Amino acid sequence: MPPTLLDTLKGLKRSGGSPFVLHMENGKPLSQSSFSNLWDMVRRRTVDDPAELGTKAANSKMVRSLDFHVTPHLLRHTYITRLFESGLDIKEIQYLAGHTTVDMTLRVYTHYQHETRQQDTANKVCAALG
Template sequence: MFARANGYPYLPKSIIYRMERILKKTSIKKHATPHIFRHSHISMLAEAGVDIATVMKRVGHDDVKTTMKIYTHVTNKMKEDASQKVQQTFGSILDLGIS
């Protein structure tokens, strides 16, 4: 939800209209709606390591499968972090000291 300074929400149509105007000025060809910000926000929470229960509460989900399946996209940073964690945890096992 997008709110004005006084706390009242913007009408969804006005947000969509502004997004369309902004996208026309870019080279982005993907059709985007305000809902894309929800996906991005949840992916960023996952990337930051926020636990799934907190993410679910924040976005109003009751089913963990919904949150995990639809919203938590694997980002490049998450892939890099996973590689670093594997290296930190198991790197010494692979180092047999053979010269």
């Protein structure tokens, strides 16, 4: 987890009076309907056409700022892939993800990011071949 995000989450936890970062007013975890409403706000920020980035969502003050569709599970895949790309040991990632096997972590949750890694991979291949 990036240090900035960790600091932000710790600050929210300290000031929130709840063990949950996202919680109901009484400090209890979000109800299903509250989570659904929160996720709808995230969903409304996404666009199908990048030209719509920065525009207002329909009947909302919210600005569209995500150029991809996102789900909670997609965020899990992204988190695990980023840990892997950052060089964390696969056993550490397996532990953080709560997977029972390394195979699950590698086969299902780590993805090769072509856009960001293609040149780095080419450099490594060239270096390996001398």
